[in-house]
Amino acid sequence: MIAQNVVFWILAVAMVLAAIGVVRSNNLVHAALYLVVVLAGSAAQFILLAAEFVAWVQVLIYIGAVIILFLFGIMLTRAPMREDLALDNDQRLAAAVVSLFLLGVLSTLLIQAFGDSKIDITGPQGSELVNNGRAGTLAESIFSTYVLPFELVSILLLASLIGAVVLARRD
Amino acid sequence: MSVLATLALDIGWGSTLAIKTILVLAIIPFGALVLGYTFLLKMMSHMQSRLGPMDPGGFHGWFQLVGDGLKFMQKEDIMPAEADRRVFAMAPAVIVMSTFLIFLVIPAGPRTVVEDLDVGVFYALAVSSLSVIGVLMAGWASSNKFALLGALRAAGQLIAYELPLLLAVVGVVIQAGTMSLQGIVTAQQDGSIFGITAIGNPFIFTQFIGFALFLVAAQAELTQPPFDMPVAESELISGYMVEYSGFRFLFFFIGEFGTAFAFAALAATLFLGGWAIPGVHGATAELLGPFVLFVKLMAVAFLMFWVRFTYPRLREDQLQSLAWKVLIPIGLINIVATGILKVAVG
Numbered sequence A: 001m002i003a004q005n006v007v008f009w010i011l012a013v014a015m016v017l018a019a020i021g022v023v024r025s026n027n028l029v030h031a032a033l034y035l036v037v038v039l040a041g042s043a044a045q046f047i048l049l050a051a052e053f054v055a056w057v058q059v060l061i062y063i064g065a066v067i068i069l070f071l072f073g074i075m076l077t078r079a080p081m082r083e084d085l086a087l088d089n090d091q092r093l094a095a096a097v098v099s100l101f102l103l104g105v106l107s108t109l110l111i112q113a114f115g116d117s118k119i120d121i122t123g124p125q126g127s128e129l130v131n132n133g134r135a136g137t138l139a140e141s142i143f144s145t146y147v148l149p150f151e152l153v154s155i156l157l158l159a160s161l162i163g164a165v166v167l168a169r170r171d
Numbered sequence B: 001m002s003v004l005a006t007l008a009l010d011i012g013w014g015s016t017l018a019i020k021t022i023l024v025l026a027i028i029p030f031g032a033l034v035l036g037y038t039f040l041l042k043m044m045s046h047m048q049s050r051l052g053p054m055d056p057g058g059f060h061g062w063f064q065l066v067g068d069g070l071k072f073m074q075k076e077d078i079m080p081a082e083a084d085r086r087v088f089a090m091a092p093a094v095i096v097m098s099t100f101l102i103f104l105v106i107p108a109g110p111r112t113v114v115e116d117l118d119v120g121v122f123y124a125l126a127v128s129s130l131s132v133i134g135v136l137m138a139g140w141a142s143s144n145k146f147a148l149l150g151a152l153r154a155a156g157q158l159i160a161y162e163l164p165l166l167l168a169v170v171g172v173v174i175q176a177g178t179m180s181l182q183g184i185v186t187a188q189q190d191g192s193i194f195g196i197t198a199i200g201n202p203f204i205f206t207q208f209i210g211f212a213l214f215l216v217a218a219q220a221e222l223t224q225p226p227f228d229m230p231v232a233e234s235e236l237i238s239g240y241m242v243e244y245s246g247f248r249f250l251f252f253f254i255g256e257f258g259t260a261f262a263f264a265a266l267a268a269t270l271f272l273g274g275w276a277i278p279g280v281h282g283a284t285a286e287l288l289g290p291f292v293l294f295v296k297l298m299a300v301a302f303l304m305f306w307v308r309f310t311y312p313r314l315r316e317d318q319l320q321s322l323a324w325k326v327l328i329p330i331g332l333i334n335i336v337a338t339g340i341l342k343v344a345v346g
Helices: A002-024 A028-048 A052-077 A092-114 A124-133 A135-143 A147-168 B013-047 B064-074 B085-102 B120-128 B131-141 B145-176 B181-189 B208-221 B246-271 B282-310 B316-345
Strands: none
Touching (some): A002 A028, A028 A052, A052 A124, A052 A135, A052 B120, A052 B145, A124 A135, A135 A147, B013 B064, B013 B246, B013 B282, B085 B131, B085 B246, B120 B145, B120 B246, B131 B145, B131 B246, B145 B181, B145 B208, B145 B316, B181 B246, B208 B246, B208 B316, B246 B282
């Protein structure tokens, strides 16, 4: 597990630095580009967890579509070339409290739930993990065990799509 | 690259990784050169009666590409005063990197593939969508309104045409029953049409709608005419590339033709059977594979460039309505029909 640990920490440090860049940057486009690094890092973490399909979905949807829509929106409306100091505000203390609280809750939860569990990646547990990450296995569980939540999510997406059309119509 | 194992070479994973990296790094300039030379310079010169590219060096203007390369390299590296320097410099690299990543999964023989991912096609399309970020970065960082307009057009176009591209591939995936490119090739090699196994079952026969969709969408993804509004030289000078010169422009050029090479290879693999010849297996297939794939991809590339050199540009609104109102519905119908036939015929 040494190699995986090393890669994990490299990715984690890069992601944290980029995430700080997202909130610290005074330029909207730079912030969006830092977000690309964060999302790419989380895709890489998914690969480290043998969730290959999820990783590439992350790349296609978040980097390939969501970020591009962000950038598209920013550039279509203002396209700021210079730093915008008005992006800074005096909510730093409140933000710090909220993020520390979230960090505490999430890490307590994860340590309580998985603190002692270890995965032997070379043994049968490892091959089970790899198999679970395959697109075929994922599809089977989505369309059999979890078909109801899946359909609910599709209805939610359809509703937001119709909402967008209604909002965008002029009449 | 476990082909090396067949040649009884025993090498560690470090060296394997190095060989793989060098191969992938070498293939883009190679592909870009081959396509640029054969199609951009020679075929276009013949089709459009251009005399310039047929002149340098004597025989058929063979020196033209070398001359172009030398010219780009000695040009001054200019950056606009108001440009965002770091983003401006990174943008061409992002575009070329997204092309490099596609080549990781394209197989050129039974075992000649960098990584045969379980989600091969999906991966290829996911990483190819990253080039839009490079285009937006280039357009914005140039601090030029023409560049920004070009980048916005490119983003709108690439988002719109990514959907038909994905939908066109879904039909093939349903028919082959796998997303692995190696699996798709084998499905075509070992398939049969009405019991006849002589030519296998290239999916171009059953998925001809998918093939047409794929080619049209790929043409738009490459921002080639008739879909070249993002770089329309008569309206936007040359869009997001307007402030780039010299070596950085060469990067865009290599990226464009490298991506064309990658998409042609993908189309050849998905619809024409890739490296495979029906009935040829084992070491022979290993040796012939790269050449067979090359011939097929050049045939596809010929089609793409033929359209590029002969059709005029569409209008921006025609482009968007073609994607959303024509290609996507056809793609969805194709998927439903393929699904029904797959269940009914088996």
